[in-house]
Amino acid sequence: MPEPDPKIESSSYPMPLSSRVTVLGNHYINLFLVQGDQKTALFEAGISGMVDTVIRQLKHLNAVPDYLIISHPHSDHITGLPGLMERFPRAQILVGTGTREFITHPKAGPLMRAEDEFMSQGLADRGLPPQRPPISTIPDLSNAREVADTFVLDLGGIDLELFPVTGHSPGNILGRVKEMVFCSDSVGFHFPGKGFWPLFFTGAKEYLNTLAQIQAMAPAIVCPGHQGPLKHAAATAGIQAGIDTARRFIDRVTRTSLTDRELEAQLFTESYRDEFTLYTKENITNCNRLLIKRARQIAA
Template sequence: MQSPQALTIYRLPIFRDNYVFLWHDPLNQTAAVIDPGDSQPVLDKLQHLQAQLTHLFITHHHWDHIDGISGLQARYPRVKIFGSAVDRGRIPGQTVFLEGGEILEFGGQAIEVLAVPGHTSGHLAYYVLPQANQPGELFCGDTLFGCGCGRLKEGTPAQLWDSLQRIRELPDQTRVWCAHEYTLKNIQFALTVDPNNASLQDRHRTTHLARQHQEATIPTTLGLEKQTNPFLRCEQLELQQAVKATSSLQTFTRLRGMRDQY
């Protein structure tokens, strides 16, 4: 649970390894939800908070990110449902169609919409802009994971690599809210191609201990990802040599293929 100013982000685990994020504005007693794959945990949390659901932010159309929409819309019929224009017809009840580059608002905070295709053709990320001494918050769905990235379901390696490079430009302090708890396995894979990375070794120890105690590894920070996530470091000569590549895109493509088989 994290608190950007007066707002609080709740992490709701669903299914085997998914997270839904509920963003609560206690001043107005409203809530926004990111990627509701299941409605019941969200409804339970809203009831506990005595909050009204006003916004649904959808990163992409896969079932484990949208299957709770209908149940939430039935209870809150005036909820605004944001998603990519590319996903028109693939997100139930969608009311707002985004291209990327828009600035949205919830609870007095500005949210920049980022088009990050690759995992899917219409994938979006929602970047809550930093305020005062509070870092930004990135809700990135299945584009960037803890020490990993999403599989290529609809897009190309070049698209996903480009999307990750744009995410990488955000400040190191940015908190990254990934939609799956994949971090430990991703670290184990990363060590096969980057075994001498001391920061990665440290992350493996702390993550292994956290998961032994069933603690979440999300949110992570973009600074930590830049140090340890091989999919953000494809220009580095050591990684290129490890996968026998001669360019950053070739390195990314080979890493993604290797991770698919891991």
């Protein structure tokens, strides 16, 4: 089976995928610009520490987003939104159902701010210094439009289809432009050349169903929110790897003789490496704890 594309360095961005679609951001966090004849959409918002890089990239491309689309409300996909909203105040915000409730939960704000600060410092440590401080408040979604069902944005000469999915996060929506799928974290976390880590935080069965949905689309290009796109044979292989990795993880949890605490420690040692170290240890520990819980639920 072909290996997914090798690591794409941050100097490769902006990265054109077609005459209409460009990847923005850096190696660690990717945003997707879709330019039509009349309208422009930006799918994903990233974190505060990369906002000014994205704004410079948009200026370089002479692009002003009419739509800012949030794939889901996890910190690494939404904390860049306040800076983008400030720079592009006329852009319409699109979010999935459940996003507002997620970020306004009493525990969400402090965790979101802490994670944004840690990730921004992580970019600085990797030679990608932020040009602004981390967020101080959660994003304002009071005027956001909710995407509850499949919804098509006619950008003029090209359509961007948005559709809700489940399994990874509340309020999760994916995007589709012709042969490309913007899949957020729904295929898993990609370690280029080293495989995937599953991310079924809200439901393992639902996550596998979403992967099957993506696979049925047979996209030529798969665009996760991190570490660059997968093209052609690597796209096909990447989707299947996401499915296989999730199934192996579930099987491992159901067959293990370890206690949950022992398994959590083992999983942390295996997963907290490479690009995952952009996140706090507490975050990855909690993620693995959730994965164990969801794996046990599907096996019950």
